[in-house]
Amino acid sequence: MLACDRRISLQRAKFLENFHQMGISPDLGASYLIPRLIGYEKTFDMLINGEIFTAEQALQLGLIHEIAANKQELYEKLEQYLKKVAEGHPPAIAATKKLLKERAARELEKQLEVETRYLLDLFKQEEIKHRLQVLV
Numbered sequence: 001m002l003a004c005d006r007r008i009s010l011q012r013a014k015f016l017e018n019f020h021q022m023g024i025s026p027d028l029g030a031s032y033l034i035p036r037l038i039g040y041e042k043t044f045d046m047l048i049n050g051e052i053f054t055a056e057q058a059l060q061l062g063l064i065h066e067i068a069a070n071k072q073e074l075y076e077k078l079e080q081y082l083k084k085v086a087e088g089h090p091p092a093i094a095a096t097k098k099l100l101k102e103r104a105a106r107e108l109e110k111q112l113e114v115e116t117r118y119l120l121d122l123f124k125q126e127e128i129k130h131r132l133q134v135l136v
Helices: 030-038 040-049 055-061 071-086 090-123 126-135
Strands: 008-010 066-068
Touching (some): 030 090, 055 066, 090 126
């Protein structure tokens, strides 16, 4: 969800980043995307604490844009957003998105390589194997 242009969550949603408790480092671009959304300090705190947080907390942090009370409201909010986007000129929207994401995509690709390297090193450790078995 972190790479999406618009993030709308159901009110009842819960979020968890518990890499630290599993004994591994972040993956799937979390170490790249989360700090860009909420800053280094909040990201580090979130990743190290590994606590479940609510949709309201995610909104306050800046991880999501809106909260919907139920699925119907979610679809309505999504439809409103898409209508607004559709009012624009598609080539201008595409150019804007490309300008905003092109450099970030190159940086993300590098970060994914580094994340993979760290994860592979961590998965070789006996302690990590034990931690993951306890979680399952």
